[in-house]
Amino acid sequence: MSPKITGELLRLLRQAMRNCKYFSEPIHAYIVPSGDAHQSEYIAPCDCRREFICGFNGSAGTAIITEQHAAMWTDGRYFLQASQQMDNNWALMKMGLKETPSQEDWLINVLPENSKVGVDPWIIAADQWKNMSKALTSAGHSLVAVQDNLIDVVWTDRPDRPSTQLHTLGLEYTGISWQDKITMLRGKMTERKISWFVATALDEIAWLFNLRGADINYNPVFFAYAIVGMNSIRLFVDLKRLSDTVVRDHLQLDSPRRPELSVQTFPYESVYTELQAICAALGPKDKVWICDKASCALMQVVPKAHRTPIPYTPLCLSKAVKNATEIKGMKMAHIKDAVALCELFAWLEKEDVLNEFLSVFLSSQQKDFVGLSFPTISSVGPNGAIIHYRPLPETNRTLTVNEVYLIDSGAQYIDGTTDVTRTVHFGTPSAFEKECFTYVLKGHIAVSAAIFPNGTKGHLLDSFARAALWESGLDYLHGTGHGVGCFLNVHEGPCGISYKTFADEPLEAGMIVSDEPGYYEDGSFGIRIENVVLVVPAKPKYNYRNRGSLTFEPLTLVPIQVKMMNTELLTQKEKDWVNEYHRRCREVVGAELERQGRMEALQWLVRETQPVV
């Protein structure tokens, strides 16, 4: 991996920062967040501005350029990758380490007095703007909105914004019509005395209207905004996409049955002026719900007195709690995924070259396959220590029997989204590799088997995943789990399992999260064991204050390699968990392998699920 050469680009950008054509005064620093106008995690090529300017293409990172400096902040998953992708013009700011300054502190330290810090108000979230602005102002600087994006100014061959075909999802996949979702949303608005709701997150809009697109790789979403009032529904989207009669019928565009459920459509870009018009007509008591993760540009359209900012929207919470149809779909998707992975592993034992396309090919043979849910991470030996490593021709390593192999893959099926990581060895793992794997496994089991009261937030479970590693002085620098969408984004809020947040929503039955502790030994190997798990009611012996209890049911059903375990480090309870898990893998996935006639994979599955004693 050779770094991107950025000297000339930075020179041009700094020229633009000084150019009063874009802002009335010269700008002393320019912030390039990684998101798009919807604060999406995965973004379309036209929105990869941070990657364009610094070369680092991980999913999280913020670049800041001043007259003298260029620095990029990212988290532990990406330290190695970022250091390899950026040239010497860039300083890597390792988030989460004590010595790393925050963006605000760094700016305050390097800027001359009374500086102007610029940012595109469409790609900075309102809450980030607020915090950054407050910190800069208190140090005598100011944060300013630069309407033209300065990266676009220097990005001469920037791609167009995608506008792919829209697909409708029927009740057999969604379990509930978009009309009923609108009615539920309005119920919550009434409860909180809210007149208008502005939807800006792409997965929430896709979920709300039971529509999917392919504008962004891996996330089956489409560029849109929506504004829902008590009697109107406005959808902002490239209008060309609405010529399809299936889509028109689905949205009842030509024959709305009830006026309050008729959808008015507007061009994507007109959301700003339309929201302005709505706000101009607000009564004194009218309140507008808008997520504080929405763009600063949109948030500022709503007058402060009418704003009710929320850390996440009612759609986000409704979407997180899967209904019976969605749960059934997610289970089906995970069985299909397990079939593909069993085949892959059976194949890899015979072959000696790692092939990402093989994994895609195998998944694609399964019913209702749409695409991957994120770029497959398939890494051998030291590459495994790059937490979000993607195979590239330059770094590809041949699969050998001497190294640990880590594969983290996921797919989008029409009925559900998957995400699974397995770490295996095709030869003889070292004692240290087995020891670390076993600590990670103990952490995985500690979360998966945990019983906890209703109302518990996911962050309270994070330490369970680390206790065994901590006891030996080890750890991993990422969270333990994220919410998973149903044929939607593989990462979604508002629940998760991480030490990093305190504002997560309590876990409740029907939510789906990942459980993925790991251990990464720089320059040597990477280990992660990830299942997607469903929150389900538990029935322990007692029921304190009638609060009820919850636990997790694994949806992922792929064997965990016994060869990598040091079973002496496992308690009897942990061995029982492994054996019961493998029994279920064999029962459920075995039946499907048999049905599909994939006998080689079935033999592999049977062999890999022998009980541990």
Next chain:
Amino acid sequence: MSPKITGELLRLLRQAMRNCKYFSEPIHAYIVPSGDAHQSEYIAPCDCRREFICGFNGSAGTAIITEQHAAMWTDGRYFLQASQQMDNNWALMKMGLKETPSQEDWLINVLPENSKVGVDPWIIAADQWKNMSKALTSAGHSLVAVQDNLIDVVWTDRPDRPSTQLHTLGLEYTGISWQDKITMLRGKMTERKISWFVATALDEIAWLFNLRGADINYNPVFFAYAIVGMNSIRLFVDLKRLSDTVVRDHLQLDSPRRPELSVQTFPYESVYTELQAICAALGPKDKVWICDKASCALMQVVPKAHRTPIPYTPLCLSKAVKNATEIKGMKMAHIKDAVALCELFAWLEKEDVLNEFLSVFLSSQQKDFVGLSFPTISSVGPNGAIIHYRPLPETNRTLTVNEVYLIDSGAQYIDGTTDVTRTVHFGTPSAFEKECFTYVLKGHIAVSAAIFPNGTKGHLLDSFARAALWESGLDYLHGTGHGVGCFLNVHEGPCGISYKTFADEPLEAGMIVSDEPGYYEDGSFGIRIENVVLVVPAKPKYNYRNRGSLTFEPLTLVPIQVKMMNTELLTQKEKDWVNEYHRRCREVVGAELERQGRMEALQWLVRETQPVV
């Protein structure tokens, strides 16, 4: 326990709320927080306004009175006690339960439009004022500062503010002079470019000046404020207290050696005008450090542009990390406390009447005893389920061999502060009592034996204390641990172990916290196992990224009753922990019992520390 009759008091208070003598307009609601002007947890009798108006005398609670309603918010420790102490005029608002509205939401719900909500700005913390004011304003109401305290208006026989004798502490107890503490503080101020620091917390002022008082029961502090500049030190205190020559010499009032370390003294009440004078003379870049837990009244003296509010002060953090002298003192104090408790338990096995005074008497025989560090909780059977139960004549129960006995006691010695809870049975505990006790013990051990990376915040350890209870559907409605001062407040910040906070400071070697999980079966029994533990470096097998690891060393050395354990539920590791802990109790406390010739207690100790198999 019969509730306080409050009808007439509420009538008088509501009269005062309507009286424009106290505020220019009638007030629709009046908030009575439980603190004093220093946001102390324990308060002097003259500050017990919330208790005066509603009858509930627990350490935490806020009363709000409107024209029609009177409601009091408190947490899980006090649900039973509050319901017994308050009459029917009061609604008990159980904090932490999902159905309980916040104070803000409740007010917004019950108040007519455009209401005025009053509060004494001296006894509401600045951050609470800010949150409350914001919530009320957004709902069309306003929070107003009522200068005269309206409870004082109706409290005709309110006691005077105490002004007890000040005691000086030498280097043999503090390890560092107050002059060096001032210099350290100024170092931190220089680092952050701060010109002035306002100290309002009583324990921080006592710690800073190496002085102690007895103005508040259990907390060896005195009413004072301090303002520290780079060249001046102002101490605000009842000047009569400074006539003692020992105190004058300690503070070098008559012969300051260096001008920047000379203490100027002012009357306690003049802090407001003096801070106003300082603020009037501030340069444009001068910043004032003031804790956002300081009173709203004082915070508002500092112009916004000059305020640097902080969640806790540098004194709070310095004080939390004990130096070698303090750690030695704390260890000594806990040995003395253990001696007293061994004697008490040996005695109780023979006697059948519970006697709180016996416990005080036994502690008081130990060297350097000053008093209790909080009211002893000594409860039998169902009283144990009242988490902060104090024995009162009406509810006193005779000690029997049929019920669980819980004692939570602590003392102030000149060299340290203690806090220990033991739960014992003098007859035969039921299987359920033993089961619950064992889960609590497993939680206690899980925290005490935990190894975790440097930089870990205490809240990340909270779930370890609950896992065994959760697994059986049980839980407890309080945090797991609090910081403990050294001959100071038994509860102190900024560290602790609780699911409730995310803003705690990372644990570091030298910090001292309690480890006290529990289980409370309403109407039947209460269980809690509490040790005070010191954060110490740990040396596990590996050292990931050279971060270093920490663990806890118990300072409390009192046997945990083996009779209450169901040893079948303990793992071998847990049994080893119990046996090693009991070996240390016997070794350290046994030697001291022998030295003091307390042979009956020694025999008891030896018997109670037989190894568990």
